[in-house]
Amino acid sequence: xxxxxxxxxxxxxxxxxxxxxxxxxxxxxxxxxxxxxxxxxxxxxxxxxxxxxxxxxxxxxxxxxxxxxxxxxxxxxxxxxxxxxxxxxxxxxxxxxxxxxxxxxxxxxxxxxxxxxxxxxxxxxxxxxxxxxx
Numbered sequence: 016x017x018x019x020x021x022x023x024x025x026x027x028x029x030x031x032x033x034x035x036x037x038x039x040x041x042x043x044x045x046x047x048x049x050x051x052x053x054x055x056x057x058x059x060x061x062x063x064x065x066x067x068x069x070x071x072x073x074x075x076x077x078x079x080x081x082x083x084x085x086x087x088x089x090x091x092x093x094x095x096x097x098x099x100x101x102x103x104x105x106x107x108x109x110x111x112x113x114x115x116x117x118x119x120x121x122x123x124x125x126x127x128x129x130x131x132x133x134x135x136x137x138x139x140x141x142x143x144x145x146x147x148x149x
Contacts, residue, residue: 016061016070024070025054031071032078038130039082049085053078079127 016024025032029050036049057074064073118126 016064021061028071035075035078036082049081052081
C-alpha cells in the first residue's frame with residue numbers, strides 16, 4: 016500500500032478509530048493519543064496489509080490493542096469508571112450502578128464485546144434515519 020492510499024483510507028475511517036478509542040478510555044485527550052499511536056503503527060506496518068478491503072478491520076484492531084495498552088499502562092479500566100448516565104443511555108443512576116457491578120465480574124474479552132456492542136448501537140442510532148437497510 017502506498018502513502019497516498021494509506022492517507023485516503025485513514026481519513027475515511029478516522030472517526031471510527033476515534034470512537035473506538037474514546038469508548039475504551041472515555042477521555043478525549045487519551046483517545047487522541049490512541050488515534051495518533053494507531054496511525055503511526057498502521058503507517059509503519061502499511062506494507063503488511065495486502066487487501067485494502069480489510070483496512071478498516073485492521074486499523075480498528077490496532078486501535079483496540081493501543082487502547083488496551085493505554086488502559087494497562089495507566090491501570091485503568093474505563094468501563095468501571097463510567098459515571099455519565101447519558102453515555103450508557105440508562106434510565107437512572109441505579110441502573111448504571113447495577114450495570115457497573117455486573118461488569119466488574121466480566122473478563123476483558125467479555126468487556127470488549129460490550130464495548131463493541133455500545134459502539135455498534137451508537138452507530139445505528141446515529142444513522143437510523145439515513146440507512147434504511149441497516
